[in-house]
Amino acid sequence: MNAINHLVGKSSQAFANHPGYRRMFAPDELTLGIFLPLRFYSGDMDVLAGQAEVVRDIDRHGFAAVWVRDVPLFDPGFGDAGQVFDPFTYLAFLAAQTRTIALATGSAIFSLRHPIDLAKASATIDQLSGGRLVLGIASGDRPVEFPAYGLEHAERGERFAQTVAYFRQLVSGKTAIIDSPLGRIAGAEFLPKPVAGSIPLMVTGSSRQSLEWIGEQADGWLTFPEATHTREGPERLAEKIRAWRRLIPDGGFRPHMTNEWIDLVDDCDHPRTPLRGGYVLRTGRKGLIELLGEWRDAGVNHAALGIQFSQRPVAEVVQELAEEVLPHFPSHEGPADVKVRW
Numbered sequence: 171m172n173a174i175n176h177l178v179g180k181s182s183q184a185f186a187n188h189p190g191y192r193r194m195f196a197p198d199e200l201t202l203g204i205f206l207p208l209r210f211y212s213g214d215m216d217v218l219a220g221q222a223e224v225v226r227d228i229d230r231h232g233f234a235a236v237w238v239r240d241v242p243l244f245d246p247g248f249g250d251a252g253q254v255f256d257p258f259t260y261l262a263f264l265a266a267q268t269r270t271i272a273l274a275t276g277s278a279i280f281s282l283r284h285p286i287d288l289a290k291a292s293a294t295i296d297q298l299s300g301g302r303l304v305l306g307i308a309s310g311d312r313p314v315e316f317p318a319y320g321l322e323h324a325e326r327g328e329r330f331a332q333t334v335a336y337f338r339q340l341v342s343g344k345t346a347i348i349d350s351p352l353g354r355i356a357g358a359e360f361l362p363k364p365v366a367g368s369i370p371l372m373v374t375g376s377s378r379q380s381l382e383w384i385g386e387q388a389d390g391w392l393t394f395p396e397a398t399h400t401r402e403g404p405e406r407l408a409e410k411i412r413a414w415r416r417l418i419p420d421g422g423f424r425p426h427m428t429n430e431w432i433d434l435v436d437d438c439d440h441p442r443t444p445l446r447g448g449y450v451l452r453t454g455r456k457g458l459i460e461l462l463g464e465w466r467d468a469g470v471n472h473a474a475l476g477i478q479f480s481q482r483p484v485a486e487v488v489q490e491l492a493e494e495v496l497p498h499f500p501s502h503e504g505p506a507d508v509k510v511r512w
Contacts, residue, residue, distance in 0.1 A: 179388045182424030188366035189273035194234045194503025195390070195425035200466035201501050202230050203235030205429060205476035208484045209255040209493065211273055212442070218254065222267050224484055225471060231481040231492035234501040235272035235304065236264065237429075237474045240279050245314045258291035265299035270507060273299055276392065276429065277306035277374040278472060281326040282319050285336035286360075292369050293341055297428050298506065300435030301365030306392050306427070307334070308374035327378025334371060334387065365508050372427060385417025388424065390471075397452045398461055399442040408468035415469070428465060429474035432458065434487050436492075450479045455494045462499055473499075497507040 185191040194201050208224055209217045225236055238260055239252030253260060261273045265453065296303040309330040310316070316323040329352075332468065336350045340360045348355040363476055373379070373388035384391055411426050418424055433445065433452040440454035442461060445492030453461070462473055478488045 173313040179418075179424060180370075181392065181418075181420060181424060183422065184368060185366065186214075186372055187505050188301055188370065189322055189365075189505050189507045190235070190274070190299075190304045191370050191503050193270065193272045193273075193302075194304060195471045197423045197471075198466075198501070199471050200462060200470055200499050201234035202384040202462075202496055202499050203237055203272070203474040204233055204238070204477075204488070204491075205237045205276065205353070205431075205474050205489050211254050213253045215254070222264065222358060222494075223366060224488060225264055226273045227266050227485070227488060228492075229271040230266040230300035231488070232496060232501055233271060233275045233492070234472060235410060236268070237274045237306075238264075240275060240277060240308075241312075242279070242282065243312070243315050243318060245312050248312060258295060260302070261295050262298055265295060265302070267287060271302070272304050273302050274304040274372075274474070275306045277308035277372075279310040279315070280307045280333040280337070280377075281309045281320065281329045282315060283333075285333045285340060287332070288342040288403045289337050289360065292337075292348070293364050295358075295426075296369055297362050297510070298445050298512060300509060301505075302507060304370050304372065306372045306374050307377070309377040309379075327358040328344055331379065331383070331387075337371070338368075349388060372425075382417050383384075385414055386419055388426060390425040392427040392429075393432050396466070397432050397444070397448060399444045399448075404461070404464035405466045407465070407470070411469040427474065428470050428475065430461075431479050433479050433481060434458065434477065434490065436482065445479075455490060459495055459498055462495070466499070 207218055208221050234444055240257045241252030244251040257275050290502050304374045309326045312325045328512050332352050336352050339348050341364050343363050354458055370389040372390040372392050374392045396407045431450045435454055438454040440457050442457040443452045445452050
């Protein structure tokens with residue numbers, strides 16, 4: 171079976187009844203999410219204690235999304251263990267802790283796992299959360315993980331595209347007849363079905379694909395933000411977004427997302443200052459609001475903020491973001507979550 175027929179990305183109309191997608195995305199608007207973990211693991215799991223309580227506050231405050239990383243193995247060379255927990259297990263836990271916030275992966279490594287397992291975990295979380303799952307997906311950038319799975323790092327791009335095709339066929343709601351290099355299915359049914367009939371797949375970076383492929387196949391695009399301390403960075407990002415959107419076949423809306431690690435300081439007038447070679451932005455809230463407005467003008471529809479490097483207490487930073495920044499970039503109402511007492 172020709173995989174390309176099952177690979178085409180969908181416009182916003184296809185997700186009109188998807189609570190998570192609709193909470194995060196609308197044309198010409200920008201919403202805010204928070205990246206987990208709230209503090210980086212550095213050898214002691216206690217650093218994650220109380221995180222779920224803060225996530226409940228983030229949900230109550232009305233943020234659009236909470237994001238989790240997918241880091242199967244900790245490579246000290248990268249110095250980043252993500253939120254340590256398996257992303258799908260952790261999102262299932264957070265689904266029970268929250269009510270309206272979208273649950274997003276940034277990003278699930280599709281090249282490392284079989285599409286049946288990915289689809290089973292994703293559709294399960296989607297059902298348990300009432301349709302709030304949004305999948306950022308990637309081909310993987312940590313070479314140490316691939317031989318651990320018995321896979322070739324150099325083949326991750328091809329495997330990524332094959333996994334996306336297989337995954338979409340599984341969750342399409344139709345009886346699956348699949349003939350893929352990753353496996354064959356005939357006469358078996360995939361369960362559970364996603365709440366809204368599909369799960370949005372947001373491609374991260376290039377994921378070893380061409381921009382034409384991303385324009386045709388991705389339900390949305392998640393990229394690095396370019397420089398964030400000057401207007402030139404958002405202007406370069408705008409050019410990148412416009413080039414991608416010109417390649418969307420039907421010209422329909424598909425969202426763009428970006429993220430930044432911030433150190434939000436007490437002084438609301440503190441200028442946007444790059445730290446750690448531009449990896450972290452130190453700023454006051456006025457500078458952050460200015461940056462977010464520039465992103466919105468550039469065509470960004472959702473900004474995921476990481477506060478792991480903030481020097482102030484986590485709850486204090488979340489409170490300021492909720493009271494002073496979020497009102498400028500409110501989440502969208504969208505359809506109500508599906509309420510099922512599992």
